[in-house]
Amino acid sequence: MHYPASDLVIDPVLIRQYDTAGPRYTSYPTADRFIEAFGETELRQWLANRKVGGIGLPLSVYVHLPFCDTVCYYCACNKVATRDRTKSAKYIKYLAKELALLSPLLGAERDVCRLHWGGGTPTFLSHEEMGFLMEQLRGAFKLAPGAECSIEIDPRRLPPGTLEFLAGLGFNRVSLGVQDFDPSVQKAVNRLQSEEVTRRATEEARANGFASVNFDLIYGLPNQTLDGFNRTLDRVIDLGPDRIALYSYAHLPKLFPPQRRIAEADLPSPEVKLEILTLAIGRLTRAGYLYIGMDHFARPDDALATAQSQGRLQRDFQGYSTQPESDTLGLGISAIGRVGPTYYQNEKELDHYYAALDAGRLPVARGVELSADDLVRRAVIQALMCHFRVSIESIELAHLLDFRQYFAAELADLRRLAAEGLVEIDGDWIIVTPKGRLLVRVIAMVFDRFLRSRVARASYSKVI
Ligand code: SF4
Numbered sequence: 001m002h003y004p005a006s007d008l009v010i011d012p013v014l015i016r017q018y019d020t021a022g023p024r025y026t027s028y029p030t031a032d033r034f035i036e037a038f039g040e041t042e043l044r045q046w047l048a049n050r051k052v053g054g055i056g057l058p059l060s061v062y063v064h065l066p067f068c069d070t071v072c073y074y075c076a077c078n079k080v081a082t083r084d085r086t087k088s089a090k091y092i093k094y095l096a097k098e099l100a101l102l103s104p105l106l107g108a109e110r111d112v113c114r115l116h117w118g119g120g121t122p123t124f125l126s127h128e129e130m131g132f133l134m135e136q137l138r139g140a141f142k143l144a145p146g147a148e149c150s151i152e153i154d155p156r157r158l159p160p161g162t163l164e165f166l167a168g169l170g171f172n173r174v175s176l177g178v179q180d181f182d183p184s185v186q187k188a189v190n191r192l193q194s195e196e197v198t199r200r201a202t203e204e205a206r207a208n209g210f211a212s213v214n215f216d217l218i219y220g221l222p223n224q225t226l227d228g229f230n231r232t233l234d235r236v237i238d239l240g241p242d243r244i245a246l247y248s249y250a251h252l253p254k255l256f257p258p259q260r261r262i263a264e265a266d267l268p269s270p271e272v273k274l275e276i277l278t279l280a281i282g283r284l285t286r287a288g289y290l291y292i293g294m295d296h297f298a299r300p301d302d303a304l305a306t307a308q309s310q311g312r313l314q315r316d317f318q319g320y321s322t323q324p325e326s327d328t329l330g331l332g333i334s335a336i337g338r339v340g341p342t343y344y345q346n347e348k349e350l351d352h353y354y355a356a357l358d359a360g361r362l363p364v365a366r367g368v369e370l371s372a373d374d375l376v377r378r379a380v381i382q383a384l385m386c387h388f389r390v391s392i393e394s395i396e397l398a399h400l401l402d403f404r405q406y407f408a409a410e411l412a413d414l415r416r417l418a419a420e421g422l423v424e425i426d427g428d429w430i431i432v433t434p435k436g437r438l439l440v441r442v443i444a445m446v447f448d449r450f451l452r453s454r455v456a457r458a459s460y461s462k463v464i
Contacts, residue, residue, distance in 0.1 A: 038367030064332035222266035
């Protein structure tokens with residue numbers, strides 16, 4: 001059976017039944033499986049192996065800019081709350097040191113097809129600092145023609161002219177943090193941001209030729225109601241971003257201290273949360289957005305929708321990506337990279353990051369080298385997350401195994417999900433049905449070796 005990728009059916013009974021905690025699969029194995037035995041030496045070895053058969057792989061670069069001058073209480077990012085501007089000046093000098101250590105390890109193949117600045121708040125940096133950082137990056141890499149250069153923007157921290165300046169630096173995609181326009185929700189999460197501020201940022205991005213504008217929204221925040229979020233959706237649809245990420249708020253105050261400022265009593269009940277999600281999906285799809293997967297929507301003419309329809313959508317640490325599978329270099333604290341069949345993560349604390357670089361070391365804290373088993377499971381999970389279908393034959397050919405024998409236990413579990421209508425096993429295909437799509441994480445979790453061997457889900461967010 002073939003279902004268009006954007007077909008989605010919300011089945012409240014199934015969603016309640018399977019609303020369990022699970023990973024978002026921006027990598028497999030997930031970052032909590034990285035180990036300290038993988039460090040600088042291993043990364044250096046794999047960087048030296050980057051060229052396979054003499055062909056340099058395309059390269060993505062992620063730069064983590066962690067500073068924020070206020071803290072949003074829902075935040076689960078790795079950030080440094082400060083108003084002290086000297087901190088970012090010091091940090092970018094260390095980013096330059098990290099680049100200087102990395103570039104000789106890359107050989108001549110330094111064409112970058114994708115550059116992303118995330119945070120934190122990248123626009124915490126002054127224009128001079130941003131210019132300096134881009135100069136360093138351009139000195140270390142060659143941005144390929146048509147490279148996708150994106151940046152996360154906090155519209156509250158956007159002095160006039162900043163988007164024009166960023167366009168001049170080469171950025172062509174922008175992601176704006178919005179979350180919710182309801183003032184009582186904004187107050188409860190310590191993020192006051194008028195519609196006017198968001199509108200101005202959106203219009204400035206368009207006026208400066210940004211090819212894609214993304215809005216991040218969150219449902220499940222304190223004081224959120226169906227009516228209030230409906231009004232937020234009115235405004236979002238009116239502003240018409242090219243992409244929308246609609247995240248579920250995961251209340252995990254033990255893991256993320258700022259969330260302790262959110263009173264549990266103010267959170268919408270699971271029923272209201274599901275109603276908000278249902279409302280949002282209905283309104284966005286009626287307004288012409290296509291459901292891409294997980295939390296993402298895009299206009300049919302956006303590159304994300306095109307990549308999905310052409311079967312080349314990827315999932316990585318920044319969510320969904322239109323770029324071909326590539327090595328990724330992560331720069332800055334807590335940044336995650338992917339080189340060949342490995343992942344690595346940098347030190348999470350500024351002090352440790354600075355100390356490593358002062359000692360002339362790459363600031364790698366942990367990582368993992370994928371086994372043949374990890375690689376095949378990653379391929380299956382990627383296909384499920386990006387295309388809602390897996391070709392059994394393709395996996396067999398690419399990984400030289402008998403799928404039905406290798407995944408006998410997983411297929412038995414899938415048959416149980418098939419009996420509930422989440423998935424179909426149709427000849428050579430595993431197909432996520434329209435009503436299984438919102439629960440695609442649950443289906444992917446069947447193929448996660450680490451979750452199969454022990455139940456360790458307390459640190460993950462619920463799937464909805
Ligand atoms: S949500 Fe963004 S702006 Fe708010 S504290 Fe977190 S990283 Fe900073």
